[in-house]
Amino acid sequence: MSGMREFLRGFGIVFLAGAGVVGGFLFFPAHLFSGFLNSVGPAIIGLGGGETVPKEKTPAELIAEARERSSKIKGLYMTADVANDPGAGATRLRKNIIRIAEETEVNGIVIDVKEVCGVDYDEKRTRELLAELKQKNIWSIARITVFKDASQVAAHPDWYLARNAPHVVGGECVRKRHLAAKPAGTPAPAVGAALWQDRRGGYWMDPASLDVRNYILDISKRMIDVGFDELQFDYIRFPSDGDVENAMYPVWDSNTPRHEVLKSFFAFLHDNLKQYKPEIMLSVDLFGYVAAQREDLTIGQRLDDIGHLFDYVSFMVYPSHYYSGFSYAADPANNLPAVHYSVAEARMHPDVVVGRSLIAARDYLNVINNPQTIDANDRRSFARLRGAEVASSSSSNYATADVATSAGDSARNQPSIAGARIRPWLEDFFHEDDKAAGRPYGAEKVRMQIDAAEAAEDAGWLLWNAANLYSEGALKKE
Incomplete structure (x- = not known):
């Protein structure tokens, strides 16, 4: 002094x-x-009542700002190839997605940085793209596939599920072998037939492996350093397709429930990444089925374990993906009738599929995040929330009424009380098939899903199209 x-x-x-x-x-x-x-x-902060030197924002202020900015993100998916390829075709698709975000209600873009074939991004081009998005006030989300990853098979075969029966499936990463990590020192022995593969030939890492967890954490931190506003984790589960009964895990012992393994990994990600950058937003992709079947589906994903560890939950409520049918019990609290659809009928009613799934998930998240808000003498809430079904149905009593948009005020715009908010993935694909079958398609189908999602919880939505082509007519101009 x-x-x-x-x-x-x-x-x-x-x-x-x-x-x-x-x-x-x-x-x-x-x-x-x-x-x-x-x-x-x-x-010197100020002298004689003059102008003050701007002070840095506190972590609490940065977190509040990030939550506010991310609270209603309406996003489009962009593949890694389109994000990074300087060629004319990719550039045209990339610029078109950015143009849509500038001219419509879209205000976010989800970009692949790690896919099932491995880490796939060019740091220089990604930084340039993120700078452009930031300048145009477009929220950037890095999509990271987690346990399905073929890139470390040669370098770290001990990270992967092995199999106890000879079986080889054609790989799905033939075009992207350049993403595979090379083994250090002496080449690893051939492992093709020794490792377990799913139906598409994909390789899976052991969710219980600390080496695998640190590998994912390192990639996540790199994406924060590159400049993304949010990290989104996909394939953050145990495998579900293929002869899973023949899969052998190098670390996980089958005595520990799968959901406990994932819960510890969710906490590992949350604690480390929030410490690394407190204001980074974290989101997770879940099967649409999980919105209804909150118990473990053998893949380890449970809503109970997610509510306080992620900022957003993105259910993949694609109406075309309910291959076993779509069924919900009556929901008197929200003035909603029972609904029982075959797979074909679910695609006829995309708004019902999206609306009923998200309303049930929203209400259940409210219960697990804030149990004190539920009347202890009123157990109907739990019974109703546990009564949802998404299973194969032999019943011919299929609902035909449009119940998503006529649900009444009680089901509309009721945000989850605390913890993770719901920002679903909606489908913008299969339009030709739907058109041929006389189902809603194109802009009409997309808008029906958007309206249902916003009626359930107005916290944004994401559109998926693997070809990077979107039904712009479904989007409101701004």
């Missing part, structure tokens, strides 16, 4: 010759005063 007094005393002597007195107050010429402020920086 004495040093500062000496400095200020010297400052007064040096500049006194250039000062003026007006009305009894001492003033310095602007060029002298600004030079002084530039030299001392933030050491």
Whole structure:
């Protein structure tokens, strides 16, 4: 403090010759005063009621700002190839997606940075793209596939599920072998027939492996450093397709429930990434079925374990993906009737599929995040929430009424009370098939899903099209 007094005393002597007195107050010429402020920086917050030097935002302020900015993201998916390829075709698709975001209600873009074939991004081009998105106030989300990853098979075969029966499936990463990590030192032995593969030939890492967890954490931190606003985790589960009974895990012991393994991984990601950058937003992709069947589906995903560890949950409520049918019990609290659809009928009613799934998930998240808000004497809420079914149905009693948009005020715009909010993936694909079958398609189908999602919880939505082509007619102009 004495040093500062000496400095200020010297400052007064040096500049006194250039000062003026007006009305009894001492003033310095602007060029002298600004030079002084530039030299001392933030050491002096304000002098004599003048302008203050801007102070840095606190972590709490940054978190609140990120939550506010991310609260109603309406996004489009962009593949890694389109995001990184400088060629004319990719550039045209990339610019078109950005143009849509500038001209419509869309305000976010989900970009693949790690897919099932491995990490796939060019850092220089990605930084340039993110700078452009930031300048245009477009929210950027890095999509990271987690446990389905073929890139480390040669370098780290011990990270992967093995199999106890000979079986080889054609791989799905033939075109992207350049993403595979090379083994260090002595080449690893051939592992093709030794590792377990799913129906599409994909390889899966052990969710219980600490090496795997650190590998995912390292990639996630790199994406934060590159400049993404949010990280979204997909394939964050145990495998579901293929002869899973023949899969052998190098670390996980089958005595520990799968959901406990994933719950510990969710906490691992949350704690490490929020410490690394408190304001980074975290989201997770879940099967649409999980919105209804909240118990473990053998893949380890449970809503109970997610509510306080992620900022957003993106259910993939694609109406075309309910291959075993779509069924929900009556929901008197929200004035909704029972609904029982075959797979074909589910595609006839995309709004019902999206609306009923998200309403049930929203209400259940409210219960697990805030149990004190539920009347202890009113168990109907739990019974209703546990009564949802998504299973194969032999019944011919299929609902045909449009119940998503006529649900009444009680089911509309009721956000989850705390914890994770719902921002679903909606389908913008299979339009030709739907058109041929006389089902809603194109912009009509997409808008029906959007309206149902916004009626259930107005926290945004994401559109998926693997070809990077979107039904712009479904989007509101801005």
